[in-house]
Amino acid sequence: MDCSWQPCTADKKGWIMSGISEIDEYGYSDAELNDSHTYLLPALEAELDQLAPGIGSKQRVFDVGCGNGSIGAYMSARGWQVTGVDPSSEGIAQANKRYPELKLEVGSAYDDLAGKYGHFPVVVSLEVVEHVYAPRAYARTLFDLLEPGGTAIVSTPYHGYLKNLAMALSGKMDAHFTALWDHGHIKFWSFSTLSELLREAGFSEIRFERVGRVPPLAKSMIAVARKPDQ
Template identity: 65%
Template sequence: MMNGTDISGYRYSQASLSHAHGVLLDPVYRILGVLYPTCGDRRLFELGCGNGSVANALTQRGWDVTGVDPSLTGIAQARAAFPGLKLRNGSAYDDLVGQYGQFPVVLSLEVIEHVYAPRHYARTVIDLLSDGGVAIISTPYHGYWKNLALALSGHMDRHFTALWDHGHIKFWSMQTLGELLREAGFVDIRFERVGRIPVLAKSMIAVARKP
Protein backbone atom coordinates (compact mmCIF):
# COMPACT_ATOMS: atom_id res chain seq x y z
CA MET A 1 0.00 0.00 0.00
CA MET A 2 1.32 3.48 -0.90
CA ASN A 3 -0.55 6.78 -0.97
CA GLY A 4 -3.81 4.87 -0.51
CA THR A 5 -3.34 2.76 -3.65
CA ASP A 6 -4.26 -0.92 -3.25
CA ILE A 7 -1.63 -3.04 -4.99
CA SER A 8 -2.81 -6.40 -3.66
CA GLY A 9 -5.21 -7.29 -6.45
CA TYR A 10 -2.95 -8.90 -9.08
CA ARG A 11 -4.40 -12.40 -9.39
CA TYR A 12 -2.89 -15.85 -9.96
CA SER A 13 -4.96 -18.91 -10.80
CA GLN A 14 -2.32 -21.55 -10.04
CA ALA A 15 1.17 -22.03 -8.63
CA SER A 16 3.01 -23.02 -11.79
CA LEU A 17 5.68 -21.42 -13.95
CA SER A 18 4.40 -19.21 -16.78
CA HIS A 19 5.46 -19.03 -20.42
CA ALA A 20 7.57 -15.97 -19.57
CA HIS A 21 9.57 -18.02 -17.07
CA GLY A 22 10.55 -20.36 -19.90
CA VAL A 23 12.37 -17.43 -21.50
CA LEU A 24 13.83 -16.01 -18.28
CA LEU A 25 14.88 -18.86 -16.03
CA ASP A 26 17.69 -20.39 -18.09
CA PRO A 27 19.47 -17.01 -18.38
CA VAL A 28 18.90 -16.39 -14.66
CA TYR A 29 20.36 -19.80 -13.78
CA ARG A 30 23.37 -19.03 -15.97
CA ILE A 31 23.89 -15.58 -14.46
CA LEU A 32 23.68 -17.00 -10.94
CA GLY A 33 26.04 -19.81 -11.86
CA VAL A 34 28.65 -17.36 -13.17
CA LEU A 35 28.33 -14.98 -10.23
CA TYR A 36 28.12 -17.65 -7.52
CA PRO A 37 29.80 -20.80 -8.86
CA THR A 38 30.66 -22.17 -5.42
CA CYS A 39 28.55 -23.11 -2.42
CA GLY A 40 29.10 -19.91 -0.42
CA ASP A 41 26.24 -17.68 0.77
CA ARG A 42 23.29 -18.90 -1.33
CA ARG A 43 20.63 -16.70 0.21
CA LEU A 44 18.44 -14.89 -2.31
CA PHE A 45 15.60 -12.42 -1.87
CA GLU A 46 12.86 -12.51 -4.51
CA LEU A 47 11.06 -9.17 -4.72
CA GLY A 48 7.75 -9.98 -6.40
CA CYS A 49 7.68 -13.73 -5.87
CA GLY A 50 4.16 -14.08 -7.28
CA ASN A 51 2.83 -17.61 -6.94
CA GLY A 52 6.10 -19.02 -5.61
CA SER A 53 6.97 -21.04 -8.71
CA VAL A 54 10.32 -19.32 -9.31
CA ALA A 55 11.26 -19.52 -5.63
CA ASN A 56 10.48 -23.22 -5.71
CA ALA A 57 12.61 -23.76 -8.82
CA LEU A 58 15.53 -21.89 -7.24
CA THR A 59 15.16 -23.79 -3.97
CA GLN A 60 15.44 -27.04 -5.90
CA ARG A 61 18.76 -25.73 -7.24
CA GLY A 62 20.14 -25.11 -3.76
CA TRP A 63 19.19 -21.48 -3.14
CA ASP A 64 17.80 -20.33 0.21
CA VAL A 65 14.95 -18.10 -1.00
CA THR A 66 13.00 -15.50 0.92
CA GLY A 67 10.31 -13.64 -1.02
CA VAL A 68 7.45 -11.19 -0.86
CA ASP A 69 4.62 -10.25 -3.16
CA PRO A 70 1.66 -7.89 -2.70
CA SER A 71 -0.74 -10.27 -4.49
CA LEU A 72 -2.99 -11.94 -1.96
CA THR A 73 -3.93 -14.72 -4.39
CA GLY A 74 -0.30 -15.24 -5.40
CA ILE A 75 0.88 -15.80 -1.85
CA ALA A 76 -2.15 -17.98 -1.11
CA GLN A 77 -1.25 -20.16 -4.10
CA ALA A 78 2.40 -20.24 -3.03
CA ARG A 79 1.59 -21.30 0.52
CA ALA A 80 -0.75 -24.04 -0.68
CA ALA A 81 1.66 -25.46 -3.26
CA PHE A 82 4.99 -24.83 -1.48
CA PRO A 83 4.30 -24.67 2.25
CA GLY A 84 7.97 -24.95 3.18
CA LEU A 85 9.03 -21.79 1.37
CA LYS A 86 9.60 -18.45 3.12
CA LEU A 87 7.15 -16.35 1.10
CA ARG A 88 4.99 -13.61 2.57
CA ASN A 89 2.74 -10.73 1.55
CA GLY A 90 4.73 -7.54 1.13
CA SER A 91 6.01 -5.07 -1.43
CA ALA A 92 8.86 -2.72 -2.28
CA TYR A 93 6.99 -0.02 -0.37
CA ASP A 94 7.47 -1.87 2.95
CA ASP A 95 10.48 -1.83 5.28
CA LEU A 96 11.80 -5.10 3.90
CA VAL A 97 15.35 -4.66 5.21
CA GLY A 98 14.00 -4.16 8.72
CA GLN A 99 11.95 -7.34 8.41
CA TYR A 100 14.31 -9.63 6.52
CA GLY A 101 17.83 -8.16 6.57
CA GLN A 102 20.23 -8.08 3.63
CA PHE A 103 21.11 -10.65 0.97
CA PRO A 104 23.87 -11.28 -1.58
CA VAL A 105 21.29 -11.53 -4.38
CA VAL A 106 17.98 -9.80 -5.07
CA LEU A 107 15.92 -11.23 -7.92
CA SER A 108 12.92 -9.42 -9.36
CA LEU A 109 11.40 -10.84 -12.54
CA GLU A 110 8.80 -8.94 -14.58
CA VAL A 111 7.89 -6.70 -11.65
CA ILE A 112 9.19 -3.18 -12.27
CA GLU A 113 6.78 -2.59 -15.16
CA HIS A 114 3.93 -2.86 -12.61
CA VAL A 115 5.48 -0.44 -10.09
CA TYR A 116 3.94 2.98 -9.43
CA ALA A 117 7.05 4.47 -7.79
CA PRO A 118 10.14 2.99 -9.49
CA ARG A 119 12.66 5.10 -7.57
CA HIS A 120 11.28 3.76 -4.30
CA TYR A 121 11.49 0.25 -5.74
CA ALA A 122 15.13 0.75 -6.80
CA ARG A 123 16.07 2.09 -3.36
CA THR A 124 14.45 -0.93 -1.75
CA VAL A 125 16.38 -3.30 -4.00
CA ILE A 126 19.76 -1.74 -3.25
CA ASP A 127 18.98 -1.53 0.48
CA LEU A 128 18.17 -5.26 0.50
CA LEU A 129 21.61 -6.07 -0.89
CA SER A 130 24.69 -6.57 1.21
CA ASP A 131 27.81 -4.71 0.06
CA GLY A 132 28.95 -6.13 -3.27
CA GLY A 133 25.63 -7.88 -3.75
CA VAL A 134 23.95 -8.24 -7.13
CA ALA A 135 20.46 -7.39 -8.33
CA ILE A 136 18.93 -9.32 -11.24
CA ILE A 137 15.91 -7.47 -12.64
CA SER A 138 13.89 -8.37 -15.72
CA THR A 139 11.23 -6.42 -17.57
CA PRO A 140 9.71 -6.46 -21.06
CA TYR A 141 12.20 -5.07 -23.57
CA HIS A 142 11.51 -1.85 -25.46
CA GLY A 143 13.62 -0.38 -28.20
CA TYR A 144 13.10 1.62 -31.38
CA TRP A 145 12.81 -1.33 -33.79
CA LYS A 146 10.55 -3.37 -31.52
CA ASN A 147 8.25 -0.41 -30.91
CA LEU A 148 8.14 0.26 -34.65
CA ALA A 149 7.31 -3.38 -35.35
CA LEU A 150 4.51 -3.27 -32.76
CA ALA A 151 3.06 -0.14 -34.33
CA LEU A 152 3.25 -1.45 -37.89
CA SER A 153 1.76 -4.82 -36.95
CA GLY A 154 -1.20 -3.27 -35.12
CA HIS A 155 -0.25 -4.94 -31.84
CA MET A 156 0.49 -1.78 -29.85
CA ASP A 157 -2.82 -1.70 -27.96
CA ARG A 158 -2.49 -5.32 -26.89
CA HIS A 159 1.11 -4.74 -25.86
CA PHE A 160 0.30 -1.70 -23.70
CA THR A 161 -2.34 -3.67 -21.73
CA ALA A 162 -4.36 -0.54 -20.94
CA LEU A 163 -7.44 -2.61 -19.98
CA TRP A 164 -5.51 -5.00 -17.70
CA ASP A 165 -6.20 -4.19 -14.04
CA HIS A 166 -2.85 -4.09 -12.18
CA GLY A 167 -1.06 -4.59 -15.50
CA HIS A 168 1.94 -2.85 -17.03
CA ILE A 169 2.18 0.85 -16.26
CA LYS A 170 5.87 1.50 -17.05
CA PHE A 171 7.63 0.64 -20.30
CA TRP A 172 11.41 0.47 -19.89
CA SER A 173 14.31 0.72 -22.29
CA MET A 174 17.90 -0.14 -21.45
CA GLN A 175 18.62 3.58 -21.26
CA THR A 176 15.83 4.43 -18.80
CA LEU A 177 16.28 1.36 -16.60
CA GLY A 178 20.03 1.90 -16.56
CA GLU A 179 19.51 5.51 -15.54
CA LEU A 180 17.19 4.46 -12.71
CA LEU A 181 19.69 1.91 -11.39
CA ARG A 182 22.63 4.33 -11.58
CA GLU A 183 20.59 6.97 -9.79
CA ALA A 184 19.91 4.45 -7.00
CA GLY A 185 23.65 3.83 -6.62
CA PHE A 186 24.23 0.65 -8.61
CA VAL A 187 27.44 0.09 -10.57
CA ASP A 188 28.65 -2.40 -13.19
CA ILE A 189 25.23 -2.41 -14.84
CA ARG A 190 24.83 -4.67 -17.86
CA PHE A 191 21.88 -5.93 -19.87
CA GLU A 192 20.97 -9.14 -21.63
CA ARG A 193 18.07 -9.44 -24.08
CA VAL A 194 16.14 -12.72 -24.03
CA GLY A 195 13.44 -14.29 -26.17
CA ARG A 196 13.32 -13.77 -29.94
CA ILE A 197 16.10 -12.03 -31.87
CA PRO A 198 17.77 -9.18 -29.92
CA VAL A 199 16.08 -6.24 -31.68
CA LEU A 200 12.65 -7.81 -31.02
CA ALA A 201 13.52 -9.34 -27.66
CA LYS A 202 10.67 -10.33 -25.37
CA SER A 203 12.41 -9.22 -22.16
CA MET A 204 15.67 -7.78 -20.93
CA ILE A 205 17.59 -8.71 -17.80
CA ALA A 206 19.58 -6.07 -15.93
CA VAL A 207 22.43 -7.25 -13.72
CA ALA A 208 23.70 -4.55 -11.36
CA ARG A 209 26.03 -4.52 -8.36
CA LYS A 210 25.85 -2.62 -5.10
CA PRO A 211 29.27 -1.06 -4.36
Protein backbone atom coordinates (compact mmCIF):
# COMPACT_ATOMS: atom_id res chain seq x y z
CA MET A 1 0.00 0.00 0.00
CA ASP A 2 1.45 3.36 -1.02
CA CYS A 3 1.36 5.32 2.23
CA SER A 4 4.27 7.74 1.80
CA TRP A 5 3.65 11.44 1.80
CA GLN A 6 6.50 13.79 1.28
CA PRO A 7 7.44 17.42 0.58
CA CYS A 8 7.15 18.57 -2.96
CA THR A 9 8.59 21.33 -5.10
CA ALA A 10 7.28 22.87 -8.29
CA ASP A 11 9.02 23.30 -11.61
CA LYS A 12 7.81 24.01 -15.14
CA LYS A 13 6.54 20.43 -15.45
CA GLY A 14 4.34 20.70 -12.36
CA TRP A 15 4.61 19.04 -8.98
CA ILE A 16 7.61 16.74 -8.64
CA MET A 17 7.62 14.31 -5.75
CA SER A 18 11.07 13.19 -4.70
CA GLY A 19 12.30 10.78 -2.07
CA ILE A 20 10.39 8.62 0.38
CA SER A 21 9.20 10.00 3.69
CA GLU A 22 11.53 9.70 6.66
CA ILE A 23 8.65 9.09 9.06
CA ASP A 24 7.88 5.57 10.18
CA GLU A 25 6.48 3.65 7.25
CA TYR A 26 3.39 1.47 6.94
CA GLY A 27 4.23 -1.81 8.64
CA TYR A 28 3.61 -5.40 7.58
CA SER A 29 4.04 -8.38 9.88
CA ASP A 30 3.46 -11.00 7.17
CA ALA A 31 2.72 -11.51 3.48
CA GLU A 32 -0.87 -12.68 3.83
CA LEU A 33 -4.07 -11.31 2.34
CA ASN A 34 -6.26 -9.17 4.61
CA ASP A 35 -10.00 -8.98 5.23
CA SER A 36 -10.65 -6.39 2.51
CA HIS A 37 -9.33 -8.80 -0.10
CA THR A 38 -12.32 -11.10 0.42
CA TYR A 39 -14.48 -8.65 -1.54
CA LEU A 40 -11.84 -6.84 -3.62
CA LEU A 41 -10.10 -9.81 -5.23
CA PRO A 42 -13.12 -11.55 -6.79
CA ALA A 43 -13.98 -8.27 -8.51
CA LEU A 44 -10.36 -7.78 -9.57
CA GLU A 45 -10.20 -11.31 -10.97
CA ALA A 46 -13.39 -10.74 -12.95
CA GLU A 47 -11.93 -7.58 -14.50
CA LEU A 48 -8.61 -9.26 -15.32
CA ASP A 49 -10.42 -12.22 -16.90
CA GLN A 50 -12.20 -9.83 -19.25
CA LEU A 51 -8.86 -8.36 -20.30
CA ALA A 52 -7.02 -11.66 -20.73
CA PRO A 53 -9.29 -14.69 -20.31
CA GLY A 54 -7.89 -17.91 -18.95
CA ILE A 55 -5.11 -18.95 -16.60
CA GLY A 56 -1.73 -18.98 -18.28
CA SER A 57 -2.33 -15.89 -20.38
CA LYS A 58 0.99 -14.48 -19.10
CA GLN A 59 -0.07 -10.90 -19.65
CA ARG A 60 1.98 -8.31 -17.80
CA VAL A 61 0.52 -6.24 -14.96
CA PHE A 62 2.03 -3.51 -12.78
CA ASP A 63 0.89 -3.23 -9.14
CA VAL A 64 1.25 0.32 -7.78
CA GLY A 65 1.28 0.10 -3.98
CA CYS A 66 1.87 -3.65 -3.92
CA GLY A 67 2.31 -3.74 -0.12
CA ASN A 68 3.33 -7.18 1.11
CA GLY A 69 2.96 -8.81 -2.30
CA SER A 70 -0.17 -10.80 -1.50
CA ILE A 71 -2.23 -9.24 -4.30
CA GLY A 72 0.63 -9.75 -6.73
CA ALA A 73 0.82 -13.41 -5.72
CA TYR A 74 -2.93 -13.74 -6.27
CA MET A 75 -2.57 -12.36 -9.79
CA SER A 76 0.53 -14.45 -10.51
CA ALA A 77 -1.34 -17.63 -9.55
CA ARG A 78 -3.85 -16.72 -12.25
CA GLY A 79 -1.27 -16.43 -14.97
CA TRP A 80 -0.18 -12.80 -14.79
CA GLN A 81 3.43 -11.60 -14.92
CA VAL A 82 3.60 -9.21 -11.97
CA THR A 83 5.85 -6.22 -11.40
CA GLY A 84 5.18 -3.77 -8.59
CA VAL A 85 6.45 -1.18 -6.14
CA ASP A 86 5.63 0.02 -2.65
CA PRO A 87 7.37 2.63 -0.46
CA SER A 88 7.27 0.30 2.55
CA SER A 89 10.63 -1.46 2.79
CA GLU A 90 9.09 -3.73 5.42
CA GLY A 91 6.28 -4.71 3.06
CA ILE A 92 8.70 -5.38 0.20
CA ALA A 93 10.92 -7.44 2.50
CA GLN A 94 7.94 -9.61 3.43
CA ALA A 95 6.96 -9.88 -0.23
CA ASN A 96 10.42 -10.83 -1.47
CA LYS A 97 10.79 -13.45 1.25
CA ARG A 98 7.43 -15.09 0.57
CA TYR A 99 7.12 -14.50 -3.18
CA PRO A 100 10.66 -14.37 -4.61
CA GLU A 101 9.36 -15.13 -8.11
CA LEU A 102 7.64 -11.73 -8.29
CA LYS A 103 9.45 -8.53 -9.29
CA LEU A 104 8.49 -6.31 -6.34
CA GLU A 105 10.72 -3.43 -5.28
CA VAL A 106 10.75 -0.39 -3.03
CA GLY A 107 9.39 2.57 -4.95
CA SER A 108 6.72 5.24 -4.94
CA ALA A 109 3.90 6.42 -7.16
CA TYR A 110 5.79 9.71 -7.17
CA ASP A 111 8.77 8.10 -8.94
CA ASP A 112 9.24 7.88 -12.71
CA LEU A 113 8.01 4.30 -12.80
CA ALA A 114 7.43 4.22 -16.56
CA GLY A 115 10.99 5.40 -17.11
CA LYS A 116 12.33 2.57 -14.97
CA TYR A 117 9.97 -0.30 -15.74
CA GLY A 118 8.45 0.53 -19.11
CA HIS A 119 4.81 0.26 -20.13
CA PHE A 120 2.16 -2.32 -19.31
CA PRO A 121 -1.24 -3.34 -20.68
CA VAL A 122 -2.73 -3.32 -17.17
CA VAL A 123 -2.00 -1.33 -14.01
CA VAL A 124 -3.62 -2.30 -10.70
CA SER A 125 -3.70 -0.16 -7.55
CA LEU A 126 -5.95 -1.37 -4.75
CA GLU A 127 -6.77 0.77 -1.69
CA VAL A 128 -3.94 3.20 -2.39
CA VAL A 129 -5.31 6.51 -3.69
CA GLU A 130 -6.89 7.37 -0.31
CA HIS A 131 -3.38 7.39 1.21
CA VAL A 132 -1.49 9.60 -1.24
CA TYR A 133 -0.67 13.23 -0.55
CA ALA A 134 -0.61 14.28 -4.22
CA PRO A 135 -3.30 12.28 -6.05
CA ARG A 136 -2.78 14.04 -9.38
CA ALA A 137 0.86 12.92 -9.45
CA TYR A 138 -0.30 9.42 -8.54
CA ALA A 139 -2.93 9.33 -11.29
CA ARG A 140 -0.46 10.60 -13.87
CA THR A 141 1.95 7.82 -12.89
CA LEU A 142 -0.77 5.23 -13.52
CA PHE A 143 -1.48 6.80 -16.91
CA ASP A 144 2.20 6.94 -17.90
CA LEU A 145 2.75 3.29 -16.95
CA LEU A 146 0.07 2.11 -19.38
CA GLU A 147 0.48 1.21 -23.01
CA PRO A 148 -1.93 3.02 -25.37
CA GLY A 149 -5.27 1.31 -24.96
CA GLY A 150 -4.24 -0.09 -21.57
CA THR A 151 -6.47 -0.40 -18.52
CA ALA A 152 -6.10 0.88 -14.96
CA ILE A 153 -7.99 -0.84 -12.12
CA VAL A 154 -8.15 1.33 -8.99
CA SER A 155 -10.01 0.68 -5.75
CA THR A 156 -10.68 2.90 -2.75
CA PRO A 157 -13.20 2.98 0.13
CA TYR A 158 -16.63 3.94 -1.17
CA HIS A 159 -18.28 7.20 -0.15
CA GLY A 160 -21.81 8.23 -1.00
CA TYR A 161 -24.58 10.22 0.67
CA LEU A 162 -26.46 7.27 2.18
CA LYS A 163 -23.32 5.58 3.49
CA ASN A 164 -21.97 8.81 4.98
CA LEU A 165 -25.34 9.48 6.61
CA ALA A 166 -25.46 5.95 8.02
CA MET A 167 -21.97 6.31 9.49
CA ALA A 168 -22.83 9.66 11.04
CA LEU A 169 -26.05 8.36 12.58
CA SER A 170 -24.33 5.24 13.93
CA GLY A 171 -21.48 7.23 15.50
CA LYS A 172 -18.84 5.49 13.38
CA MET A 173 -17.61 8.51 11.45
CA ASP A 174 -14.59 9.16 13.69
CA ALA A 175 -13.37 5.58 13.36
CA HIS A 176 -13.88 5.71 9.60
CA PHE A 177 -11.85 8.91 9.22
CA THR A 178 -8.80 7.16 10.81
CA ALA A 179 -7.46 10.44 12.21
CA LEU A 180 -5.37 8.57 14.80
CA TRP A 181 -3.97 6.02 12.33
CA ASP A 182 -0.44 6.81 11.20
CA HIS A 183 -0.42 6.52 7.40
CA GLY A 184 -4.21 6.28 7.44
CA HIS A 185 -6.66 7.66 4.92
CA ILE A 186 -6.06 11.29 4.02
CA LYS A 187 -8.41 11.55 1.02
CA PHE A 188 -12.04 10.43 0.77
CA TRP A 189 -13.28 9.74 -2.74
CA SER A 190 -16.65 9.59 -4.45
CA PHE A 191 -17.59 8.49 -7.96
CA SER A 192 -17.53 12.15 -8.98
CA THR A 193 -14.17 13.14 -7.53
CA LEU A 194 -12.31 9.98 -8.55
CA SER A 195 -13.75 10.26 -12.07
CA GLU A 196 -12.52 13.83 -12.29
CA LEU A 197 -9.06 12.84 -11.07
CA LEU A 198 -8.76 10.10 -13.68
CA ARG A 199 -10.13 12.27 -16.48
CA GLU A 200 -7.63 15.01 -15.63
CA ALA A 201 -4.83 12.46 -15.98
CA GLY A 202 -6.08 11.58 -19.47
CA PHE A 203 -8.18 8.47 -18.85
CA SER A 204 -11.44 7.78 -20.65
CA GLU A 205 -14.23 5.18 -20.54
CA ILE A 206 -14.31 5.29 -16.73
CA ARG A 207 -16.77 2.99 -14.99
CA PHE A 208 -17.33 1.91 -11.39
CA GLU A 209 -18.35 -1.13 -9.42
CA ARG A 210 -19.23 -1.17 -5.71
CA VAL A 211 -18.07 -4.16 -3.66
CA GLY A 212 -18.64 -5.36 -0.10
CA ARG A 213 -22.15 -5.05 1.41
CA VAL A 214 -25.17 -3.83 -0.55
CA PRO A 215 -24.33 -1.10 -3.07
CA PRO A 216 -25.56 1.96 -1.09
CA LEU A 217 -23.39 0.89 1.88
CA ALA A 218 -20.53 -0.64 -0.11
CA LYS A 219 -17.16 -0.94 1.56
CA SER A 220 -15.13 -0.08 -1.55
CA MET A 221 -15.52 1.00 -5.13
CA ILE A 222 -13.47 -0.14 -8.08
CA ALA A 223 -12.78 2.22 -10.95
CA VAL A 224 -11.83 0.79 -14.33
CA ALA A 225 -10.37 3.34 -16.74
CA ARG A 226 -8.79 3.16 -20.17
CA LYS A 227 -5.84 5.01 -21.64
CA PRO A 228 -6.88 6.14 -25.13
CA ASP A 229 -5.19 4.65 -28.17
CA GLN A 230 -2.66 6.97 -29.70
